[in-house]
Amino acid sequence: MRLIPSPPGRISTGEVLFEGKNLLKLSAKEMQNIRGKDIAMVFQEPMTSLNPVFPVGDQIAEVLFTHEKISSHRAMQRVLEMMKLVGIPAPAERYFQYPHQLSGGMRQRILIAMGLICNPKLLIADEPTTALDVTVQAQILELFRNLQQHFDMGLLMITHNLGIIAEVADEVAVMYAAKIVEHGTIDNIFARPLHPYTFALLKSIPKLNTSKSSLVTIPGNVPNPLDYPVGCHFCTRCPYAVEVCFVQPPPMTNATDGHSVACWCWENIELDENHLTVK
Ligand code: SF4
Numbered sequence: 503m504r505l506i507p508s509p510p511g512r513i514s515t516g517e518v519l520f521e522g523k524n525l526l527k528l529s530a531k532e533m534q535n536i537r538g539k540d541i542a543m544v545f546q547e548p549m550t551s552l553n554p555v556f557p558v559g560d561q562i563a564e565v566l567f568t569h570e571k572i573s574s575h576r577a578m579q580r581v582l583e584m585m586k587l588v589g590i591p592a593p594a595e596r597y598f599q600y601p602h603q604l605s606g607g608m609r610q611r612i613l614i615a616m617g618l619i620c621n622p623k624l625l626i627a628d629e630p631t632t633a634l635d636v637t638v639q640a641q642i643l644e645l646f647r648n649l650q651q652h653f654d655m656g657l658l659m660i661t662h663n664l665g666i667i668a669e670v671a672d673e674v675a676v677m678y679a680a681k682i683v684e685h686g687t688i689d690n691i692f693a694r695p696l697h698p699y700t701f702a703l704l705k706s707i708p709k710l711n712t713s714k715s716s717l718v719t720i721p722g723n724v725p726n727p728l729d730y731p732v733g734c735h736f737c738t739r740c741p742y743a744v745e746v747c748f749v750q751p752p753p754m755t756n757a758t759d760g761h762s763v764a765c766w767c768w769e770n771i772e773l774d775e776n777h778l779t780v781k
Pocket of ligand 1: 737742768
């Protein structure tokens with residue numbers, strides 16, 4: 503979305519394709535027309551993403567005024583309809599309230615309404631439930647599922663929580679230290695993870711019948727982004743690393759139809775209930 507000011511931010515290589523257009527080549531004005539309209543974003547922390555000194559209804563309406571020629575009266579109607587759609591009770595009253603007067607769940611609904619008000623083709627949700635308690639999390643996920651179908655839009659969910667992935671995603675890209683290490687359908691990833699990092703992530707989720715000692719932990723620390731290992735970024739923490747892992751980055755390989763992995767050893771690693779073993 504090119505939200506990071508450049509300089510100091512810099513995208514040194516690659517493309518960001520949206521409907522065939524490379525977003526990195528668009529002018530600031532063209533990008534502004536897409537941002538918030540065709541591609542919208544819901545951020546992680548609703549309290550810091552909303553402006554504390556404006557009523558929440560006005561903050562949603564601002565998106566409309568930026569992208570559409572619309573009267574104040576019609577904009578207010580649209581905002582109230584959207585607030586109702588995202589499950590905000592008594593929207594006419596809430597419209598004039600300030601962020602601090604709403605609960606965390608309500609604030610997140612306001613941000614979702616803000617993201618959806620221009621009917622985007624793609625909604626990017628960055629850890630949208632992290633700041634919420636589990637009951638509200640479940641409600642917000644349900645809301646995302648319903649709205650995605652209602653608006654027939656793409657939903658790109660960024661999260662560290664594999665439970666959320668299982669709930670909302672069709673397709674998953676697992677990232678480690680700035681690289682996609684595994685990509686597949688939700689069934690591929692959960693039934694047969696191929697990358698040691700994905701496997702460790704799945705095995706580190708506590709279950710009701712899991713004793714503490716059987717949880718998998720990943721030794722070591724995430725490498726410094728200014729000093730990534732030359733080869734596989736996971737090599738300093740991977741118990742299966744071989745020589746080549748330290749000197750050459752593994753290419754993305756098609757393992758099965760629609761399931762790919764970036765690991766030199768994926769064919770030699772076998773997964774059982776709790777452990778990875780090398781053949
Ligand atoms: S490429 Fe090597 S270090 Fe990287 S995940 Fe595979 S086995 Fe581990």
